[in-house]
Structures are given as structure tokens and as C-alpha cells.
Amino acid sequence: xxxxxxxxxxxxxxxxxxxxxxxxxxxxxxxxxxxxxxxxxxxxxxxxxxxxxxxxxxxxxxxxxxxxxxxxxxxxxxxxxxxxxxxxxxxxxxxxxxxxxxxxxxxxxxxxxxxxxxxxxxxxxxxxxxxxxxxxxxxxxxxxxxxxxxxxxxxxxxxxxxxxxxxxxxxxxxxxxxxxxxxxxxxxxxxxxxxxxxxxxxxxxxxxxxxxxxxxxxxxxxxxxxxxxxxxxxxxxxxxxxxxxxxxxxxxxxxxxxxxxxxxxxxxxxxxxxxxxxxxxxxxxxxxxxxxxxxxxxxxxxxxxxxxxxxxxxxxxxxxxxxxxxxxxxxxxxxxxxxxxxxxxxxxxxxxxxxxxxxxxxxxxxxxxxxxxxxxxxxxxxxxxxxxxxxxxxxxxxxxxxxxxxxxxxxxxxxxxxxxxxxxxxxxxxxxxxxxxxxxxxxxxxxxxxxxxxxxxxxxxxx
Amino acid sequence: xxxxxxxxxxxxxxxxxxxxxxxxxxxxxxxxxxxxxxxxxxxxxxxxxxxxxxxxxxxxxxxxxxxxxxxxxxxxxxxxxxxxxxxxxxxxxxxxxxxxxxxxxxxxxxxxxxxxxxxxxxxxxxxxxxxxxxxxxxxxxxxxxxxxxxxxxxxxxxxxxxxxxxxxxxxxxxxxxxxxxxxxxxxxxxxxxxxxxxxxxxxxxxxxxxxxxxxxxxxxxxxxxxxxxxxxxxxxxxxxxxxxxxxxxxxxxxxxxxxxxxxxxxxxxxxxxxxxxxxxxxxxxxxxxxxxx
Numbered sequence: 001x002x003x004x005x006x007x008x009x010x011x012x013x014x015x016x017x018x019x020x021x022x023x024x025x026x027x028x029x030x031x032x033x034x035x036x037x038x039x040x041x042x043x044x045x046x047x048x049x050x051x052x053x054x055x056x057x058x059x060x061x062x063x064x065x066x067x068x069x070x071x072x073x074x075x076x077x078x079x080x081x082x083x084x085x086x087x088x089x090x091x092x093x094x095x096x097x098x099x100x101x102x103x104x105x106x107x108x109x110x111x112x113x114x115x116x117x118x119x120x121x122x123x124x125x126x127x128x129x130x131x132x133x134x135x136x137x138x139x140x141x142x143x144x145x146x147x148x149x150x151x152x153x154x155x156x157x158x159x160x161x162x163x164x165x166x167x168x169x170x171x172x173x174x175x176x177x178x179x180x181x182x183x184x185x186x187x188x189x190x191x192x193x194x195x196x197x198x199x200x201x202x203x204x205x206x207x208x209x210x211x212x213x214x215x216x217x218x219x220x221x222x223x224x225x226x227x228x229x230x231x232x233x234x235x236x237x238x239x240x241x242x243x244x245x246x247x248x249x250x251x252x253x254x255x256x257x258x259x260x261x262x263x264x265x266x267x268x269x270x271x272x273x274x275x276x277x278x279x280x281x282x283x284x285x286x287x288x289x290x291x292x293x294x295x296x297x298x299x300x301x302x303x304x305x306x307x308x309x310x311x312x313x314x315x316x317x318x319x320x321x322x323x324x325x326x327x328x329x330x331x332x333x334x335x336x337x338x339x340x341x342x343x344x345x346x347x348x349x350x351x352x353x354x355x356x357x358x359x360x361x362x363x364x365x366x367x368x369x370x371x372x373x374x375x376x377x378x379x380x381x382x383x384x385x386x387x388x389x390x391x392x393x394x395x396x397x398x399x400x401x402x403x404x405x406x407x408x409x410x411x412x413x414x415x416x417x418x419x420x421x422x423x424x425x426x427x428x429x430x431x432x433x434x435x436x437x438x439x440x441x442x443x444x445x446x447x448x449x450x451x452x453x454x455x456x457x458x459x460x461x462x463x
Numbered sequence: 464x465x466x467x468x469x470x471x472x473x474x475x476x477x478x479x480x481x482x483x484x485x486x487x488x489x490x491x492x493x494x495x496x497x498x499x500x501x502x503x504x505x506x507x508x509x510x511x512x513x514x515x516x517x518x519x520x521x522x523x524x525x526x527x528x529x530x531x532x533x534x535x536x537x538x539x540x541x542x543x544x545x546x547x548x549x550x551x552x553x554x555x556x557x558x559x560x561x562x563x564x565x566x567x568x569x570x571x572x573x574x575x576x577x578x579x580x581x582x583x584x585x586x587x588x589x590x591x592x593x594x595x596x597x598x599x600x601x602x603x604x605x606x607x608x609x610x611x612x613x614x615x616x617x618x619x620x621x622x623x624x625x626x627x628x629x630x631x632x633x634x635x636x637x638x639x640x641x642x643x644x645x646x647x648x649x650x651x652x653x654x655x656x657x658x659x660x661x662x663x664x665x666x667x668x669x670x671x672x673x674x675x676x677x678x679x680x681x682x683x684x685x686x687x688x689x690x691x692x693x694x695x696x697x698x699x700x701x702x703x704x705x706x707x708x709x710x711x712x713x714x715x716x717x718x719x720x721x722x723x724x725x726x727x728x729x730x731x732x733x734x735x736x737x738x739x740x741x742x743x744x745x746x747x748x749x750x751x752x753x754x755x756x
Binding site for chain 1: 492493496497499500503504506507508510511513514517526527528529530531572573574576577579580581583584586588589592599600601602603606607609610611612613614629630632633636637640687690693694695696697700701710713714717718722725726728729730732733735736737739740741744747
């Protein structure tokens, strides 16, 4: 395919092509590059592994230190901090409600200020449920101060405006929701760290002086997920089977594809029909192909029917069971060769069409047989096509998935893509699934680079 | 060959013998090639025939053993009816079609300008763009579905046919760009130039001259995108729970389903491929041959 040369007169920077490729660039950045990076991050970063302790009970204050999730800590003090209403309701988040009230203080003067909800009994609310009036609660415990302090702000550290007697009627002007913050301390690497944290990250235990860090707010690099993947009992079988399948499938596909391409290039009458038939598998889903081969290898399937029809066996053989793993391997191998040879064939045919007829005819005239022509002319000239097909096929082979699930029932024989699916879907371990996905990515890239290098060195040798 | 026979009168019998031998060898080679072609065709077609005859018969026949090698006895739509009326199949079919149609529209709309730019303009960064498209194609894109699932969960668009279509578009986009660029390249730029000489604006020249000529190619690429999305099962199973596509539904229910259901499902999923590959076979080399250049 030749590319029409653009008119050479356009000297100044032409922004039209950039505008034309912009949508695809944006789309690929958004739905390819970014998720790819996210996937790698998921595999090695643990969300919420660390909790940041602040020197003041404010998110903006400086960091006092970090403590890991799951740690037991001492709760030394508590304090309320205003938070936006949409954040209320998280798991362990403790809140305090404060009311802005107006009423008479002990000296008979009308004062206005803030008091915590626990000191005010709401008597009346408006239609929307917002409290409008109430009274100061009486305090039953004898040791406590019988008077209720009214503060300047919704904060026990702020200035006291006045004190109210129990049962004083008050108007409720406003209310504020505060999140409780804890002053905690805990030991990390032989060092005592003390600081303020929001209660949403802490599960307070017992009397409220001890607690546990339930979640963190910062992520941390971790090899935990990768370790979990490697230690999974299905990991090594999956890796082994995937590599074994690649080694078995790819040579068979290439031999078959080259034979197919030679048949199509032979210029026979009806080679169009051959092309269509050979290419059918290009559009078949791996799931459907798995089912097709399942219908052949299942106990009451076609293979047994044919063998019995020929009188070779007396009773149906069971192929696809845990005891006969090699039959599953053979079935997957056949199914993959059957399904995915078509794409190699198309790439090879496209490459062969570029080989000039004269060269082949000349070779024929000089008495080169078919094997010699293939070995010394077609294969060397096809090298770039074969390289592309190799890379593409290997990457696709790392993703073999549905065929294996159908033919092995999911866990008798397993491959990497299968494990990715199992970790995500059955076990809900997103991070371990991402680790598997990253491994597939890594293996694909290594093999691609290997092919590129291997082919280049060969060229350097021959030149 | 006729010229050889005409001049054969003047050449020695030895040369004649050599010609005869060559002819015989050629004929033999031809027959052998046919034989190999037919054998490979059987290898491709026989399994399809098996599944087709299983899908188009009665469930009782599907369960029988040994199975007859003669297909379609008895011919019946019972198995297909059973499959299509199973829970989740019709909604799955609808979802599959919706996802595939959105995918083909979205990827064609985004890829066509890029394909045009690649085929018609020489601009700084063109090779980089082309190479990165090739590189994207060579990535195991399916693994994108894990991080995308997490992102979709967070943003609340998980389990929707639309978010699955976004993923499938990412899957199809690199191929579509390369195919459409080769389709545009097959239309000589001179045609556009001529239209502009006769007073068309570049946009008009594109609309009235290029577009009608590339429509079949674009249609072929769209069909291929449709089949790709229709077949895709990994991302579909990971990104959806309630709104499953047909392959995802079949895969998830596979272990609890009967053989008639499985075989009918396998056959049903193959139908679009059998039809569409026939229509786009002329464009196959545009599609895949392109990437080697």
C-alpha cells in the first residue's frame, strides 16, 4: 500500500493533521495509557497502609509521623472538628453535634454561644426537622459541674461566653456537625509517635483510651500482592501451562499458516473459497471455539462417537478430567491452533504478495524444489511479516482464557489470564488480579523485545 | 505452455521429454495443492459442522451416544429455542448488540480522522504516532480491564453497557486507525486534487469524492469492530454483573448448564463471524497485512 505523497508546497506548520489525530490520542491516553499505569500501581501499592498523624487537630497542620494500619494505639484526648456533611457516615467516624443557642445565663443576661448536643434537650423542631428551641439538660452525676458552659465557637477550647443553669429554655439558632479527632500515640520503629487523627480511621475500643488503626489515608509501596500471587497454589501451574502452551501452539500455527498461504498463493481456481474457509476462524470467539472442541472431546462427544463407530473402542473414554491432564492440554492445543492460525495466515499471505513473482519463477526455472524455494527464498523474505505475526500471536497466547475455562472446567488446568479472572471475579482481590495482569504485560514485553532482537541479530549476521 | 508446444517441432526429443516431465510435475503439484487445500478446509469446516448439527437438532439427540456423523438428523429448532429462552440470554443478546454498535460507531468516528491524517499528511511526529499505534496494538490490552473495573467502580459507572463499550473501543481503536489509514491510502490523492481544481473546498472534495469511495472499506472495518466486540469475553465478564453481554452470560453460566445449552450457545455466537467474514474477506489483507509495513 503506497501512501499518497502530501503536496510539498505546505511549508508552514500545518495544524490540520494534529487536529485529526487529537481525538484518538486523547482516547488512548484516557482508556489505554492511564489504566495501564493504574494497573501497575494497583499491583504494587497498598491503599491506606499508613495513617498520617498531625501535630494539630487539623488536616492542614504539619505531619507528626505515620503509623501502619492495624496498630494498637492509646487515645489520649479528643476534640471536635467541623466537617462537610457529605463525609458523615463513614464506618468508624464519630461525630459531635453542637448547637448555637440563645438564653439567659446564671446572671440573668441573654447570651449567645455554642454548646454540645449532649447538654441541650431539643423541645421543638420546624417542618424540615431542624431544631428551633430546647432547654439545657440537667446533669445527674453529682461530681459533675451542674452548670453548662456556653462557648464562643463550636469548640471546647474556645472562650467561654457564660454558663447556664439546668432547664434554662433556649432558642436554637444553628447547628454544626463536628468530627471527633483523637490525639493518639503509638510506637513505630522504637520511637513513640504522638499526633492527631480523625476518628474515621480509628476503631475506639472499650473505655475509649485504647484503639486500633482501621485504615490509613496514605498508600505505601508493597510487594505483598506480588508475594501473594507467587505463593498462590495456582500460580506456578498457571505460569508453566501458559509457557508450555505457547511453545506448543506457536510452531504448529506457523507451519500450518505457511502451508495455508502457499495453497492460497498457488493461484488455483477457487482459491477465493479456500481463503474464505481458512479465514473463518478469524472471526470466531475463543469461547465459541472452546465449546466447539468441548463437543468433540466430551465423554459423549464426537471423538468417542467416531472411535466407537470405527470399532476402535468399546466404551466412551473420559478425556477432560483431572486424571488426564494431557488430554486437556491436547484439546486446548488443537482448539488454539484451529482458531488462531487464520491471523498468522493472513499476515503471511500479505507478506508473500510482496515477494516478486520473478524471483520465485527464476528459482523454479533453475530447478529449485518447493522445499528449497520455501527455505531459501520465501522464509527469508517473509522475515518481517513473521516477526510481526510472532509478536502478535505470542501476546495473544498469553491471554488464552475462555478456551481453557471451557475445556478444563476452570481449575483442573489453569493459565495466567484464567488466574487474573479468578482473583478478580471469585476472590475479589483486585490487587492480586492487577499483579497477574502486570505479569502478563511484563512477559509479553520481554518476548516482544526478544523477537525483535533475535531477528535483528540474524539480519546482521547475514548482511 | 502453448508456445512451448508450438516450437516443440524444432527441438530435440530430449528437450521434449524434459517439457513433458515439467508439465507432469506441474499438474501433479497442482493436484497436490488442491488436496492439501481440501484437507485444511476439512480441518476448519468439520468442527463447525459438528457444532452446527448439534445446535440444529433436538436436545435428546444432543445427549445421545454414539452421535451420528451425518448432520442435522433430526433437523429441529428445539435446542436453539431452549437456549434462546434460557434466563439472561435475550437481555444478553440485546446488551451485546448495544455494546458492539456503540463500539463500532465510537471507534469509527475517532479513528477515521486519524486514519485520514496518517494517509494524507506528512507531519512532524507522524512516524512516532504510527509506531505508538502499532505498539498499543501489540499490548495485551485485555489486562486493562482490571484497573478499568476499579476506576469504573469508584466513579459509579461499573456494570454498564456504556462503560464496556468504552473499553471495547480502546481495544478496537488501534486496528481501526491502521485499517482506515490503508483504506484512505488506496484512494489516489489526485482525485481530491482534481475536485479542488474544479472549485471544491477540501471538505467538499472529501465529502463528494473520497467518502463515497471509502465507504465500503469503512463498512468492512466497522463490521470487523462489531465482530471483535461481539466476541470479547474477558473484559465483558469483568466489567459487568447485571448487564452481561451474551458471551459473558454464557461463560458465567457454563458450569451449571447442560450440553444442549452450551452447544447452542457456541453455535449462536459463531453466526455473525460466519456471515461477516464472507463480506469482508476482500479487506482482510488491508486489515492485517498493513501492520507488517
